[in-house]
Amino acid sequence: MSLLKSPHNWFDESFAHLAKLYSERRLPHALLLHGMPGIGKAGFAKYFAQYLLCQSPQPQGLCGSCKSCELNAAGSHPDLYLLEPEEKGKQLKVDQVRGLGEFIYSTAQQGGYRVVIINPADAMNIASANALLKMLEEPGSETVLLLVTSKMGQILPTIKSRCQHVDCASPDQSDAVAWLRSEIDIEEDEAVNILNINRGSPEEALRYIEEGLNEHRAQVIRGLADILKQRRTVIEVSQSWQKLDLEMVLGWVYSLLTDIARSSACADSSILRQKDAHNMLSAVAKKIDPVRIFKLADKVQEERRGIMLRQNPNKQLLLECLLLEWAALLK
Ligand SMILES: [Zn+2]
Known part of the structure; x- marks a missing residue:
């Protein structure tokens, strides 16, 4: 047997x-x-x-x-x-x-x-x-x-x-980390970071690694940072994201925003979960009213839900609107 x-x-x-x-x-x-x-x-x-x-x-x-x-x-x-x-x-x-x-x-x-x-x-x-x-x-x-x-x-x-x-219950972090490490050879810290990026989902974390989505993710974080530092315009950044999966991008932006809001509300940058964007997030969290961030996060989530309901928005327009609000956060 x-x-x-x-x-x-x-x-x-x-x-x-x-x-x-x-x-x-x-x-x-x-x-x-x-x-x-x-x-x-x-x-x-x-x-x-x-x-x-x-x-x-x-x-x-x-x-x-x-x-x-x-x-x-x-x-x-x-x-x-x-x-x-x-x-x-x-x-x-x-x-x-x-x-x-x-x-x-x-x-x-x-x-x-x-x-x-x-x-x-x-x-x-x-x-x-x-x-x-x-x-x-x-x-x-x-x-x-x-x-x-x-x-x-x-x-x-x-x-x-x-x-x-x-x-069906979600795994706790230690189970998810153990499973991910049984599937792919990575260090524990890295497994935790990638799970945080993927909202704790082990299968999405595995896909993230296997499909090399960290490059797409880096592109998103770089775009957000460039807008804040006025290195690129909102239009330039949203154009550079055209080939990315919109639902995935909005999911990442949503988690980044909620991370900022939590950290800002507690005035503690050590609780930031998205380690790959730590510097940008902690800089924004120090300057911003968490209520404004939550509002933007809600908006992003609403757009994301629309996409999951198979609505087909104008990608460029949607990204430009959201990024304009992102740009206005620090003004
Ligand atoms: Zn059998």
Whole structure:
């Protein structure tokens, strides 16, 4: 036996809870797994799906050696259905959801459960959510749907009310640091800094390292500093950011602003978390009223939410407006 435990230890509690319901045959047929982005919910959903398909599940995890576990390890279990947008960031089409019906109402090929993972569940529009609704109301027997989201606000109430909610906890810093260092060879201090930059999200921190996003980040910090020091204009800086991912830039700017506001409110620059911008942040924090910073941070967050809701703003204009307010902070 080669027992396979859940990939992230911060899901242990959720796993124990679900495994218990399963062993008592009280598992609901639809679960809505929600929590912060980038904490590994999709990986956990996949793991739990494999657990439901395992022919010899143990209280601590899946057996890792049965026929089902072998099929899952090969990524070819016929009773596992992964429903994702055709392109990352796009919506789940109504036809994709309808296609699910055939799978749900057929007989499991391996004789046990059929499991569907819908990720992200917030990518369903009203038409596709309505198509899913019928299946949630009358699921086939021995069928479990696992819906995954970081954006509960975007899940239709009719869907929400038909699922049991599983609140996925975020890792604490030491767990996140340990995981990141098990994935990639970095020093502890660096892991802490990168996690702080990525709002504590271990998967986003890993992506940040793997995709070399520190260069993009440096570009953002340099732009903000240049505006304050009047080395470049707002227009020049916003043009130089055109190729960067807007949601990511706004996320960084938001964390930088809240860092300044906290430090300014406590008159203590040692609490600044974003070490890579420490000098600029502490200089601004000393001169500024925290209320003004919070207001700007709220505005940035609001724009960011708009982008996450798939609104498509004029990037140049949006950046110029925000950067003009940034420039005005020290005037
Ligand atoms: Zn197994």
